[in-house]
Amino acid sequence: MTEPRDRTINVPLLARVEGEGALELTVRAGRIADIKLRIFEPPRLFEKVLEGRDYFEVPDMVARICGICPIAYQMSAVHALEGLFGADPGPWLRAMRRAVYCGEWIQSHSLHIHLLAAPDFLGYESAIALARDHPEVVRRGLRLQALGNDLIALFGGRSVHPVGVRVGGFHRAPAPEDVSALVERLRAALPEAEALVRWTASLDLPSEEQEFTSVALRHPAEYPLNEGRIVSSAGLDIGIGAFAQVFTEHQVPHSTALHCLHDGRPYLVGPLARVNLNQDRLPPATRTLLQETGVRFPSRNMYHSVVARALEIHFALTEAIRLLDDYYTPVTPFVEIRPRAGVGFGATCAPRGVLWHRYEVDAAGRIVRARIVPPTSQNQARIEEDLRRALESYGLARSDAELRLRGETVIRNYDPCISCATHFLDLRVRRE
Amino acid sequence: MNAKPKIAVHKFASCDGCQLAFLNLGEELLALAELVEIMHFAEAGPVNLDAQVDIAFIEGSVSTPDDLVRIQKIRANTRFLITIGACATSGGVQALRNLADGREWIASVYAQPEYIESLATSTSIASHVKVDLELWGCPVSGRQVLAAVRALLFGVAPVEERDKVCMECKRTQAVCVLVAKGVPCLGPVTRTGCGALCPRFGRDCYGCYGPAENPNTEALGLRFAGLGLLPEQIARRFLFIDNAAPVFAEAGARWRSAADD
Structure with a gap:
């Protein structure tokens, strides 16, 4: 394939993604002959690290898989283990887990929109450069991000690797005065979230429609966070325990993240897939806002992901206010756990999509085997498929620099968390 | 500079x-x-x-x-x-x-x-x-x-915190969870810097800031044994986030070999 007249470009590191990956592109006779999202973030082997640990060690351990979405890891884990042990967390815990999860969505989505994605849409190298010309846009994002972090810290002491979650509940219930002080700040931020949604909808986004399958959780009454069935835009509707029968992970030579496929086909998880499948579950205020933007969901334009992310920030603020307005201090912030042997499943909505855990536990409550499927390994094949279509429709005759930037933009739009999946984007274009 | x-x-x-x-x-x-x-x-x-x-x-x-x-x-x-x-x-x-x-x-x-x-x-x-x-x-x-x-x-050497989490608990008047709740808190051997976050949440420190200066892991391990932890569980307390920090690695290895005996 590599002829002497091939043109190769190496970009050593893709910027503004979480983790390290490389993009390899081979162009032959004006067509893409091969495209690979190469991920060589070194594996940290969490599934092995968990073996032999007591069940109560799991939340602090799995948090370390991702600094940006530790709550997601903790939530999928505690739901899996409590389900297996037959523990009923009750209404207080159910509400408070949704509230802390809202904090992670606000934080993670704000970080992505402003620090990682927005420079692409406005033509800057970084949010710091963007802040010199558009200080209010960046500052609004940083304020929302900080608010999300503070909501996590209310329940966990800190936003990165919070220490509050345990199997069975929380180690400590927040003090009512701290909750009401935060609720006031959440309420005060609603106009900022509204302005953010309008701003994302006003961005000059590329308008390419693509065919893809959306996959997300769906709950009978709520916008999904901690619970639901796994559904798809192609009619799939299964319980979370059946995930591994329908979605299969396989290794590809160019990646330390396993690729996950649905019936052998790529699919999308994350904010756009969630809004596509659950817009009827958004609270009325968020739905009204959505209608005002003029963006129609379900959308086949991948760039509407940024609008979906902003809508989810608005949802998360609204939902956290609803849940915390009724706050009361429980008798205990956790339920007692009696371990038993068996297999437990957990699937919750990480900011980047479905995060699926499976634990096999022995009678003493020790982990025998763990399996974790993060959102980014599910999106990897979809990103490659998107890159192929997006770059061909963008025009392969364009300069390497243009192709590189567009390729990076496509990838960043998915908010890949490569540390989760396993980190490096260097783009190589071979022209033959 | x-x-x-x-x-x-x-x-x-x-x-x-x-x-x-x-x-x-x-x-x-x-x-x-x-x-x-x-x-x-x-x-x-x-x-x-x-x-x-x-x-x-x-x-x-x-x-x-x-x-x-x-x-x-x-x-x-x-x-x-x-x-x-x-x-x-x-x-x-x-x-x-x-x-x-x-x-x-x-x-x-x-x-x-x-x-x-x-x-x-x-x-x-x-x-x-x-x-x-x-x-x-x-x-x-x-x-x-x-x-x-x-x-x-400013061209000065940064101050390094090497104190124990225990000291932070005393300064912030947090209740000692090891004494009051009998949970296996690593605060007595762990470096501060977190603000004694875990004890203030009513739970055991799990050592994420690594070993403090002059840590007595032997005495703490024995205390954990007194709380009912098995040697392998004590080993795992040390062999967690900073498992390869020499002080924790040695303590973990000691308790693991005790578990194997």
């Missing part, structure tokens, strides 16, 4: 959580960007792997053949090298593979282990190059990182 020092933030094997000590600074991130020139910080945007800088911050542990080469280059290109977090400072939670058969672990997760370029071990930055300052914590906080930058900007 010059009027506008140059900094770089590099990532090795990690969860990206310590880089968030910068990215979560909010307004202060914009202020920092005025005080220093950010030459390389891929997650924030600027990419220049080979830039000459005054301070290089390193997140993550050395775990691939490429890492071995990269860390030498970074050291050669910086005046000060600061590790941020447990992975860079002690090898991180992923150093647990050093105690097992790392190759076999990779083979059990990946169907085709020959495609995985990974060393059998995960090691701290200091096991490969000279480190000027180690910031412990899983994760480090923005306060720690800014304090280090400020000290270096």
Whole structure:
């Protein structure tokens, strides 16, 4: 394939993604002959690290898989283990887990929109450069991000690797005065979230429609966070325990993240897939806002992901206010756990999509085997498929620099968390 | 140091959580960007792997053949090298593979282990190059990182916290969870810096800031045994986030061999 007249470009590191990956592109006779999202973030082997640990060690351990979405890891884990042990967390815990999860969505989505994605849409190298010309846009994002972090810290002491979650509940219930002080700040931020949604909808986004399958959780009454069935835009509707029968992970030579496929086909998880499948579950205020933007969901334009992310920030603020307005201090912030042997499943909505855990536990409550499927390994094949279509429709005759930037933009739009999946984007274009 | 020092933030094997000590600074991130020139910080945007800088911050542990080469280059290109977090400072939670058969672990997760370029071990930055300052914590906080930058900007040696979490509990008047609840708290041997977060949440410290100065792991292990923990459970208390920090590694090995007897 590599002829002497091939043109190769190496970009050593893709910027503004979480983790390290490389993009390899081979162009032959004006067509893409091969495209690979190469991920060589070194594996940290969490599934092995968990073996032999007591069940109560799991939340602090799995948090370390991702600094940006530790709550997601903790939530999928505690739901899996409590389900297996037959523990009923009750209404207080159910509400408070949704509230802390809202904090992670606000934080993670704000970080992505402003620090990682927005420079692409406005033509800057970084949010710091963007802040010199558009200080209010960046500052609004940083304020929302900080608010999300503070909501996590209310329940966990800190936003990165919070220490509050345990199997069975929380180690400590927040003090009512701290909750009401935060609720006031959440309420005060609603106009900022509204302005953010309008701003994302006003961005000059590329308008390419693509065919893809959306996959997300769906709950009978709520916008999904901690619970639901796994559904798809192609009619799939299964319980979370059946995930591994329908979605299969396989290794590809160019990646330390396993690729996950649905019936052998790529699919999308994350904010756009969630809004596509659950817009009827958004609270009325968020739905009204959505209608005002003029963006129609379900959308086949991948760039509407940024609008979906902003809508989810608005949802998360609204939902956290609803849940915390009724706050009361429980008798205990956790339920007692009696371990038993068996297999437990957990699937919750990480900011980047479905995060699926499976634990096999022995009678003493020790982990025998763990399996974790993060959102980014599910999106990897979809990103490659998107890159192929997006770059061909963008025009392969364009300069390497243009192709590189567009390729990076496509990838960043998915908010890949490569540390989760396993980190490096260097783009190589071979022209033959 | 010059009027506008140059900094770089590099990532090795990690969860990206310590880089968030910068990215979560909010307004202060914009202020920092005025005080220093950010030459390389891929997650924030600027990419220049080979830039000459005054301070290089390193997140993550050395775990691939490429890492071995990269860390030498970074050291050669910086005046000060600061590790941020447990992975860079002690090898991180992923150093647990050093105690097992790392190759076999990779083979059990990946169907085709020959495609995985990974060393059998995960090691701290200091096991490969000279480190000027180690910031412990899983994760480090923005306060720690800014304090280090400020000290270096003023040309003074950064203050290193080596006290125990226990001391922090006393200062903040947190109730001792080891005494009051009988939970196996690592506070008596763990370095402070977190503000005694776990005890203030009514739970046991799990040692994420690494060993404090003069830690008595032997006495604490015996105390845990008195609480009813089995030797293997005591070993796992030490063999957690900072399992490869020598003090914790030795304590873990002692209790693990007691478990095997």
